[in-house]
Amino acid sequence: MTEEDSDSVYTDSQTGEERSLPVIQLCGLVEELSYGNSGLKRETEMFEKYYAKLEMRDQPSWISDAKLSAAEFAQLKGRHKSKSRPGTERLVGLTVDQKLDLVKKELEDTKDEIRHVRANAERDLQHHEAIIEEAEIRWTEVQKAVHEFEKDILKTISKKKGSILATQKVMKYLEDMNHRRDNMKDKLRLKNVSLKVQRKKMLLQLRQKEEVGEALHEVDFQQLNIENSQFLEMIEAKNKELIQLKLASGNTLQVLSTYKxxxxxxxEMxxxxxxxxxxxxxxxxxxQKETVQVEQDRAKAEALNRKLRKEMAEFRVPPVMMYVREKILNRDLENTIKMWERKVEIAEMSLKGYRKTWNRMKTTNEQLQDLPAGK
Known part of the structure; x- marks a missing residue:
């Protein structure tokens, strides 16, 4: 019986057994088989990729390290098929260590590719940033040149159309621009020469480093790995310390904001x-000013009070008969004043009559004097 016949017999027997199983168990079996097939498919893709890389690199030492041959790879492809067969003949597959080595190498290759892509992306980004910066500088220079041209030339031309002075200014402006461009070209050429010299020095240093790196041995790499692990531990410790310091800084900032x-x-208070x-x-x-003023007023009032009290203390009431005599004398004086006021009124009335008579006589006299002159 050939291999295909045995496979067909086994599959027929297996399908017969599966037909006797209930639907739930069949669904679980199908799910389990699909999960196992997907895992095997991923492993197969990874192994094929690694094998293709080995063929492209043509490095048999890596094949010996991974202990992977074409026959073993063929055995790997037919491993699941051989497991499903009831025969006693089983092909030998990869061990766990071999799979681990393959996974590690694949992981390192993937990391190298990521680093390479990241380096290319950073280089492209720097290149584009440099182009953008150069374009911005150029645009600024163009705007500045346009502004200067409009300020120095166009305003003069608009004021003095067809004048020789405007033409001379345009020619002078163009000569200045050419002179500036020549100076800029010389500066850029010198800078380019210096950059080329610097590039040669850096390439020479890089070549020397590569030659020194080729002379390194496995012990040096182990030492570098040990130092790298130590530095990684130090970096991790510093990162933890930095996190703690950041937390402390956050707390300090909160306290500082509270105190602020x-x-x-x-x-404000x-x-x-x-x-x-x-x-x-x-x-x-x-x-205080009002108090001083009040004190002054109080002093004045007290002085006036003392004066009045003194006058009241020194005042003496005159005798009654003297008061009566003074009263009678006062009444007589008042009567005399009234009599003289009456006399004055009578005299004023007489004066008014005399004035009227005098005015009348004066008018008559003037009229009499005017009559002979009229004749």
Whole structure:
């Protein structure tokens, strides 16, 4: 019986057994087989990729390290098929260590590809940033040149159309621009020469480093790995310390913000108290001035009071008969004043009559004097 016949017999027997199983178990079996097939498919793709890389690189030492041959790879492809057969003949597959080596090498290759892609992306990004920066500088220079041309030439031409001075200014401006461009070209050429020299030096240093790197042995690489692990541990410790410091810094910033708020409130309170103190000082000064004025008024009032008290103390009431005589004399004087006032009124009335008579006589006399002159 051939291999295909045995496979067909086994599959027929297996299908017969599966037909006797219930639907739930069949679904679980199908799911389990699909999960196993997907895992085997991923492993097969990874092994094929690694084998293709080995064929492209043509490095048999790596094949010996991984202990992978074409026959073993063929055995790997037929491993699942051989497991499903009931025969006693089983092909030998890869061990766990071999798979681990393959996975490690694949992981390292993937990391190298990622680093390479990242380096290319960073280089492209720097290149594009340099182009953008150069374009921005060029655009700034163009705007500056346009502004200077409009300021120095166009305004003059618009004011003096067809004048020789405007033409001379245009020619002078073009000569200045050419001179600046020549100077810039010389500077860029010198800079390019210096950059080429610097590039040669860097290439020479890189070549020397590569030659030194080729002379390194496995012990040096182990030492470098040990130092790298130590540095990684130090970096991890520093990162933890940095995280702690960041947390402490965050707490400190929170405390600082709290104290800043308190300080702000205290400053506002201080300003309010300062304003209130100023108002109270002005009020106190005003009250002191009013107090001084009141004291002066009180002193004046006390002096006047003392004077009046002294006058009251020194006042003596005259005798009654003297008061009666003075009263009679006062009444007589009042009567005399009234009599003289009456006489004055009568005299004024007589004076008014005399004035009227005098005015009438004066008018008559003037008329009599005017009559002979009229004749």
């Amino acid at each position: 708020n308190k300080l702000h409130q205290a400053m 201080y300003n309010n108290l300062d304003k209130e103190i100023l108002l109270r000082s002005e009020m106190l000064e005003k009250i």
